[in-house]
Amino acid sequence: MIIAERRPIPEILENIAGYDKVLILGCRGCVAICSAGGDREVAILAEAIRLAREKQGRPIEVLEETLIRQCDPEYLEPLKELLPKVQAIVSLACGVGVNLIADLYPSARVYPGVDTSFYGANVELGKWVEKCRGCGDCIIDKTAGLCPIARCAKNLLNGPCGGSQGGRCEVRKDMPCVWHMIIERLKERGELEKLLEIVPPKDWRPAGGDGLRVRVRPDLAY
């Protein structure tokens, strides 16, 4: 899922400093699952903003709403009714949602309430770890399902580097060396020869190096 983190409240307050009626708009997609922008986080941020503005002596009216998703135009339809009621929106969706609102409702003053961080997994309660970088050209068929683009600090295609020690990364000791893990796993499977193939330099165009990425399925699109 897409992992996001709430932006510092002072930054959000600064964005809405000129308004006295705003909507906090949550999303029940990825950001709800990673506890950054679902119903509960909308309620918390709304209450924090009310409290902060009362402390400043400038009370604010804060509306709360959470949509099923913010990355599909049909789920943004309720905004047609909500927008006239407020001066600005703080969206707790990932950057996709904020961008789509800005595309579909050009007059809306929409501000991001979260920083969109990475694609990750919920490995334990309250902890999310990056597993994929969305580079558009998977090589994990060769690396026992472990992605060196996302999980190696140097994005090495032919690892490990010389800095890997005791299975830990030299960049950060709390981070396992993914290339160490790949080799150990392939060894266990008797598939170490897979690594004899030298992977050539990566073509970064599918990762976004060629501009805006668009996917079209002709059997669905009109």
Added chain:
Amino acid sequence: MKLAILCCNYTNLSEREDLYEIAEDLIFKRFPCGGHIEITDILRSLREGAESVCVCVCEKGTCHNEKGNERAEKKVLGAKMILQEIGIDPERVGFFYVPRLDAEAFVEDIKAFYQKLSSGVADFTKEGKNK
């Protein structure tokens, strides 16, 4: 000083009469379990005029719902982090594990929290309006 006490209903049955010595203005909010106390409940209590909030839950290992009390501790931590961000002293929020139905321990904890705060806490509403 106006004090809000957010408390699991099964932790303690004390009432404001038990705390007559310490606070002129008490708000008691009882919940079916400490795990039901949300960050918003703490923030809302402050916004509604409480100058400090005391969250009391059952001792570890005695929660009817296993870990509702520990969840409450996390919620208090979350509320404190938010208060820090918006410039309100997080020490305004206190958290206590108290023995079940032991009114004396409950009252003592709240009394100690109240006394600690009343010796050094200013009215944040006035502070804000002066800015």
